[in-house]
Amino acid sequence: MSALTESSGWAIFSAVAAAHALGVMSPGPDFAMVVRQSLAQGRGAGLWTAAGIGSGILFHVSYGLFGLSWLVHKLPGSMRVIAVAGALFLLWMGIQALRAEPLTAQSETAGGTPQRSSAQNYWIGLATNVLNPKATLFFVALFTAVISGPVSTDLKLALALWLPLTTFGWFATVALMLSHPALRRALRAHAHQLDHAMGVILIALGTMVLIETLRSL
Incomplete structure (x- = not known):
C-alpha cells in the first residue's frame, strides 16, 4: 500500500468514525430503548x-461497504417496507411502556416485573436499530459522501469492526450509568412516570416515521 493510499484510507476512516460518533450519541430510538430497558429490566x-x-x-454498514446501496436506489419500495415495520415496532414498544404497571417494593421483590431473557433483550436492540429507516439513510448518505471510489478490504474490515464496537461501547456505557444502584434506586422511585414518558417518546417517533413514509407514497 502506498503512503498516499494509506493516508487516504485513514482520512476516510477518520471521517466516517467521527460522523458515526456524532450520530450514535444523538438521542433517538436506540437511546430511548436502552434507557427504558436499563431502568425497567436492569444492567x-x-x-x-x-x-x-x-x-x-453491521446491517447498515453492509449498505455502503459491501455493495448493497444499490438496493435503496433501485428498489425504493424496500425502504418503505423497512420504515413501516420500524414505525410499527416503535409504536408497539411504546404501547407496552404505557401499559406497564406501577412498580412497588412488594412487586419488585416478588418478581412482579416480567423479566425478559438475554436473547429477548438482544433481539429488541437488534430490531430497534435494523428497523430504524433513518439509520439506514444515514449510513447510505455517509458512505456515498465520504467514499467516492473503491476502498481496500482492510479499510472495509476496519470500519465493519470499529462502528459496531463503538456503538456497543456507547450504549453499554449508558446502560451501566443508568443501572448504577444509587442512580437506579432514585430513578425507579419514578419508574412509572419514566415508563410513560418513554412510551410517549417511542410512540411519537413511530408516528413521525409512519407519517413521513405515508407522505412519500
Missing part, C-alpha cells in the same frame, strides 16, 4: 440491548 438487559444495537450496525 444485564441494558447491556444485551446495547449488544443488539451494535450488531444492527
Whole structure:
C-alpha cells in the first residue's frame, strides 16, 4: 500500500468514525430503548440491548461497504417496507411502556416485573436499530459522501469492526450509568412516570416515521 493510499484510507476512516460518533450519541430510538430497558429490566438487559444495537450496525454498514446501496436506489419500495415495520415496532414498544404497571417494593421483590431473557433483550436492540429507516439513510448518505471510489478490504474490515464496537461501547456505557444502584434506586422511585414518558417518546417517533413514509407514497 502506498503512503498516499494509506493516508487516504485513514482520512476516510477518520471521517466516517467521527460522523458515526456524532450520530450514535444523538438521542433517538436506540437511546430511548436502552434507557427504558436499563431502568425497567436492569444492567444485564441494558447491556444485551446495547449488544443488539451494535450488531444492527453491521446491517447498515453492509449498505455502503459491501455493495448493497444499490438496493435503496433501485428498489425504493424496500425502504418503505423497512420504515413501516420500524414505525410499527416503535409504536408497539411504546404501547407496552404505557401499559406497564406501577412498580412497588412488594412487586419488585416478588418478581412482579416480567423479566425478559438475554436473547429477548438482544433481539429488541437488534430490531430497534435494523428497523430504524433513518439509520439506514444515514449510513447510505455517509458512505456515498465520504467514499467516492473503491476502498481496500482492510479499510472495509476496519470500519465493519470499529462502528459496531463503538456503538456497543456507547450504549453499554449508558446502560451501566443508568443501572448504577444509587442512580437506579432514585430513578425507579419514578419508574412509572419514566415508563410513560418513554412510551410517549417511542410512540411519537413511530408516528413521525409512519407519517413521513405515508407522505412519500
